[in-house]
Amino acid sequence: MESILGVHEAALLHRAKRMEVLAANLANADTPNFLARDLDFATLLDERFAGARTLKSTDPEHIGSVTFAARDRLLYRVPHQPAQDGNTVEADLELARYAENAVSYQASLLFATGRISTLRTALTGGR
Amino acid sequence: MSFSTFDIAGSALSAQSLRLNLTASNLANMHNVAGDAAAVYRARHAVFQAASDPFGSALAGVNVLGVVASDAPPIERYDPGNPQANEQGLVYASSVNAMEEMANMISASRSYQSSLEVIDTAKQLMLRTLSLGQG
Numbered sequence: 001m002e003s004i005l006g007v008h009e010a011a012l013l014h015r016a017k018r019m020e021v022l023a024a025n026l027a028n029a030d031t032p033n034f035l036a037r038d039l040d041f042a043t044l045l046d047e048r049f050a051g052a053r054t055l056k057s058t059d060p061e062h063i064g065s066v067t068f069a070a071r072d073r074l075l076y077r078v079p080h081q082p083a084q085d086g087n088t089v090e091a092d093l094e095l096a097r098y099a100e101n102a103v104s105y106q107a108s109l110l111f112a113t114g115r116i117s118t119l120r121t122a123l124t125g126g127r
Numbered sequence: 128m129s130f131s132t133f134d135i136a137g138s139a140l141s142a143q144s145l146r147l148n149l150t151a152s153n154l155a156n157m158h159n160v161a162g163d164a165a166a167v168y169r170a171r172h173a174v175f176q177a178a179s180d181p182f183g184s185a186l187a188g189v190n191v192l193g194v195v196a197s198d199a200p201p202i203e204r205y206d207p208g209n210p211q212a213n214e215q216g217l218v219y220a221s222s223v224n225a226m227e228e229m230a231n232m233i234s235a236s237r238s239y240q241s242s243l244e245v246i247d248t249a250k251q252l253m254l255r256t257l258s259l260g261q262g
Contacts, residue, residue, distance in 0.1 A: 020132050023136050023245050023249070024177075024188065026241050027136060027138055028189050029139075030146075030175055030238055031176060032175070091238065091241055098245060102248045109255055109256060112259060112260075116259070
């Protein structure tokens with residue numbers, strides 16, 4: 001299925017995960033000492049294409065190369081205005097990011113739907 | 128997409144509505160007096176904590192750790208005409224801070240609204256995902 005939906009499947013999964021992270025930030029907007037977190041899209045891409053960047057070994061005795069995906073994907077947010085109670089959630093910004101993420105999710109969904117309808121056209125011959 | 132967005136935002140809804148209820152209770156009892164300093168109404172506030180999830184991921188809803196009563200001393204007032212007054216003619220008024228409570232109320236209602244928005248958006252996205260590839 002992955003070859004049909006291409007990168008959009010991974011993008012959808014990433015956006016869904018990010019939605020949970022942002023929802024958790026918003027839920028804890030009033031929790032003392034809560035540190036806001038976020039997923040980094042670039043590290044996700046690194047992980048996704050890490051396989052393509054590993055060195056090819058021609059002999060089983062070769063030492064495997066290190067992949068580029070060693071970094072933690074869930075990072076901590078640096079607040080613009082730190083709060084006295086140690087909370088780093090900025091609710092308005094989080095809400096804006098949440099909306100942006102939702103739009104990106106819908107875009108990925110649209111691309112995935114496009115792929116499926118392409119396939120359907122191919123299967124039915126456009127009838 | 129998993130359902131945990133709903134759980135997370137739902138925990139925030141319940142925590143914020145508890146906070147709103149406590150604010151309502153504090154404001155309603157703001158003018159209570161008692162003849163005894165220990166019997167007077169004390170402002171109550173909720174203590175929030177990030178709920179750790181059993182699967183060890185960093186995603187967490189919010190947990191109400193407990194409700195604490197304020198230890199601000201009650202206001203002593205000389206009011207011998209009051210039926211609640213003690214032998215010295217003193218009554219003790221609750222030390223609820225109306226300004227603080229109003230600010231708390233606005234903060235709670237805004238957080239409640241943003242969690243509702245989160246749920247609404249998540250629901251729309253999930254419904255669209257369910258109809259993926261149709262039509």
